[in-house]
Structure formats: structure tokens, C-alpha cells
Amino acid sequence: MIGVGKAKQYANVLDKPLSRGRQEVSLSAFAFLFSELVQYNQTQVDNIAELERRLEDAGYAVGARVLELLCHREKGNRRETRLLGILSFIHSTVWKVLFGKVADSLEKGTEHEDEYMISEKELLVNRFISVPKDMGAFNCGAFVAGIVKGVLDNAGFPAVVTAHFVPIEGQQRPRTTILIKFAEEVKQVCFV
Amino acid sequence: MASTACFVIVSKNDIPIYEAEVGSAPKKEDLAHQHQFILHAALDVVQDLAWTTNAMFLRSVDRFSDLVVSVYDSVVHTRFMLLHDPRSDDGIKSFFQEVHELYIKIFLNPLYLPGSRITSSHFDTKVRALARKYL
Numbered sequence: 001m002i003g004v005g006k007a008k009q010y011a012n013v014l015d016k017p018l019s020r021g022r023q024e025v026s027l028s029a030f031a032f033l034f035s036e037l038v039q040y041n042q043t044q045v046d047n048i049a050e051l052e053r054r055l056e057d058a059g060y061a062v063g064a065r066v067l068e069l070l071c072h073r074e075k076g077n078r079r080e081t082r083l084l085g086i087l088s089f090i091h092s093t094v095w096k097v098l099f100g101k102v103a104d105s106l107e108k109g110t111e112h113e114d115e116y117m118i119s120e121k122e123l124l125v126n127r128f129i130s131v132p133k134d135m136g137a138f139n140c141g142a143f144v145a146g147i148v149k150g151v152l153d154n155a156g157f158p159a160v161v162t163a164h165f166v167p168i169e170g171q172q173r174p175r176t177t178i179l180i181k182f183a184e185e186v187k188q189v190c191f192v
Numbered sequence: 193m194a195s196t197a198c199f200v201i202v203s204k205n206d207i208p209i210y211e212a213e214v215g216s217a218p219k220k221e222d223l224a225h226q227h228q229f230i231l232h233a234a235l236d237v238v239q240d241l242a243w244t245t246n247a248m249f250l251r252s253v254d255r256f257s258d259l260v261v262s263v264y265d266s267v268v269h270t271r272f273m274l275l276h277d278p279r280s281d282d283g284i285k286s287f288f289q290e291v292h293e294l295y296i297k298i299f300l301n302p303l304y305l306p307g308s309r310i311t312s313s314h315f316d317t318k319v320r321a322l323a324r325k326y327l
Contacts, residue, residue, distance in 0.1 A: 085246075
């Protein structure tokens with residue numbers, strides 16, 4: 001008989017192997033969970049800025065763990081000590097593992113030395129979300145901005161990360177841009 | 193053969209989150225304090241050294257009389273520091289790698305606040321078992 005063996009039960013999570021596991025999660029399950037997350041936070045706050053901050057904090061926790069786990073799995077325990085290194089790590093590896101594809105583009109800001117932008121035609125987390133007019137510029141991509149912030153902060157490159165809608169001619173839905181502005185300490189070390 | 197070894201995990205903000213005397217030498221109170229002091233003093237050296245290389249295992253970063261401090265720096269800048277008598281690097285590197293895996297499992301816990309003390313007794317048991325195996 002073709003056996004479908006039961007996965008070995010481990011007494012404690014520390015005994016379970018850190019294997020790759022199942023790579024994919026149901027999109028609908030995630031969409032439900034994310035919509036509940038946003039709705040729950042909406043009941044707890046009075047204004048948009050606070051709501052964005054809460055989503056960002058939720059993403060921050062994810063970012064920290066994603067960084068540690070991915071460096072262990074993908075890069076065989078080598079760290080990134082340079083800015084471009086960590087940015088391209090986020091743009092390709094992190095995006096690929098979380099969203100199934102690399103980010104659409106990674107650009108350096110023209111006006112300021114310390115600004116970088118990751119753009120995406122449509123963020124996965126925003127796919128099933130429509131923002132009512134009275135919420136103005138609110139973007140649920142704040143969750144993804146939080147993930148990026150979590151990765152950068154924990155790798156040693158503190159930054160302020162925000163998500164913005166950028167309307168594009170000829171497209172109905174605006175593009176989303178994650179804007180990364182690095183903090184003073186990083187500026188002094190990397191942008192001399 | 194008695195060996196001294198003091199193992200400490202220090203978070204990004206230089207706060208120790210886990211400590212264990214894993215050597216097989218008989219425990220003495222004042223020696224334990226001295227070990228912790230030596231390890232904390234070595235933290236300064238680690239700060240500078242960490243940014244020069246993208247390997248995680250930083251080998252021996254400091255010496256004190258006959259003891260050597262070896263450090264392994266993870267991605268989120270959590271430092272695993274071991275104070276030990278001079279010995280070959282391979283066993284120490286494997287020890288660090290296995291403890292790193294255990295640490296990742298703890299870190300992945302969404303209810304674990306990064307930078308807080310590791311209180312799991314299971315973790316403690318496993319670290320000591322690894323120390324007996326590799327050191």
C-alpha cells in the first residue's frame with residue numbers, strides 16, 4: 001500500500017528540523033487573515049497614521065524573523081555588511097520567498113543620497129483591498145513596509161520605510177512604491 | 193580532562209539573553225564572575241570586527257591569560273560568545289552552528305520578543321548536550 005506516513009511528532013519545537021517545509025500558503029487564507037488583521041486594528045485606533053503604524057509594527061516582527069531564517073536557508077550563513085547587498089537581498093530573495101516573484105524594480109532616489117525605492121505594480125497584500133475615499137492616502141502596504149523595515153533594522157541598517165501609491169498614466173490602479181530612507185548612522189558609514 | 197568553558201548569548205543591544213557554564217571543570221563562584229567580565233570586555237572588539245567580514249564565525253577575538261574568547265555573530269547581530277581554553281576551531285565552529293539553529297527556532301516564535309531572555313529549560317538542556325558533544 002502506498003503509505004502516506006504521518007509526519008513524525010516532535011515533543012518540543014526545538015527538536016523539529018528547520019527544513020524548507022511547504023513552500024506555498026493558500027492566497028485566500030492569507031487574504032482572510034490580513035483583512036481581519038486590518039479590521040481588528042481599525043477598531044483599536046482613531047486615525048490613519050496610527051493604523052499605518054500598527055500594520056508596520058506587525059510587519060516588523062515578520063521582517064526580523066524572515067531575515068534570520070532566510071539567511072540561514074539561502075545564504076549558508078553569510079551576512080550582508082554592505083548596503084547594496086542587503087537591498088538586493090530584500091529585492092530578490094525576500095520578495096521571492098514571501099510573494100513568489102522578485103520585486104518589480106529597485107531604484108536609487110535622485111533627490112537624496114540616502115533614499116531608495118522598491119516598486120511593485122500591485123502588492124500582493126493590496127490585491128483584495130479597496131480603500132474608501134475618506135481614508136485618503138492610507139495604504140495597507142504599510143505591512144510590507146514594516147517587513148522591509150524589520151529586515152533592515154535587524155541587519156544593522158536602520159531606516160524609515162513607508163509605502164506610497166504612485167499613479168501611473170494608462171493604468172487604472174496606481175503602482176505601489178516602498179520608500180526607504182536610511183537613518184543618520186547609516187548615512188555616515190555608507191554614503192561618505 | 194577538565195576544561196573551562198563559559199557560553200553567553202548577547203543580543204544586539206549588548207544585553208545578555210542566555211548564560212551557561214558548560215565546561216567540565218568544577219564550578220567555582222568567583223571564577224564564574226570573572227568569566228562573565230572577560231566576555232563583556234570582549235564585546236567592544238566584536239563590534240568593530242563584525243563589520244569587516246561577512247562570515248559569521250569570527251574565530252578568537254580576544255585573549256585573557258590562558259583563556260580565549262571565540263565569537264559567532266548572527267545576521268541579526270546576536271552574538272554567541274564562548275570563553276574556553278585554547279583548542280581547535282572546528283569543534284567550536286560546529287558548536288556555534290548548532291546553537292545558532294536552536295536560536296533560530298526560538299527566534300521564530302512570534303511570542304518571543306527579540307532581545308529578551310531565553311528562559312526555556314529545553315533550550316538549556318540542548319545547549320549543554322551540544323557542549324558535551326563538541327567541547
